[in-house]
Amino acid sequence: MATKKTKRTCKYGHIFYKSTDCPTCPNCEKLKEPPSGFLALLSNPARNTLLYHGIDTVQKLSTYTEKEILNLHGIGKTSLPKFKKALESEGLTFKQKE
Template sequence: MTTDRATKRTCEKGHTFYKKSDCATCPKCEAERKPKEGFLSLVSAPVRRALESEGITTLTKLAEYTEKEILKLHGIGPSSIPTLRKSLEEEGLAFKA
């Protein structure tokens, strides 16, 4: 359904939004779900969803993975690694070697 025109959609909560892709994620619901603090509040919604889908919701859990493993997750690109690395370093942690 990828077209040049955005289609109007309504989510289960009644939010109306426009999307050009097949992605069904409501941007308003995602904004409501965004944590107010912690490392997951510093990353984009796709990165947060990718980490959450793998059960990575704490820095301790994130430190169990290599950067390469994290980059393999759908929704995570190289630009997100510096933010994740900095969050780990602030807690005295690092990605697995």
């Protein structure tokens, strides 16, 4: 049985339908997406997690180990290839274990 969606309006006037209690407006989330760079390749949860932790460049990403990044809530294994490609394009890698 499908969950019933309810009609909602965000504070900016966007009308959308949601089947959960989540108040996030999908239209507002789309507007927040960066047009380019490695953050543009990521899902909203992954991007928001990195930004929350101040990781907004590949240089900052390179200061973390893969394990540290994967331990952040919102980051999954499917993001790793995107991270590695972005790092490689700048001649960088994840920090190695100490």
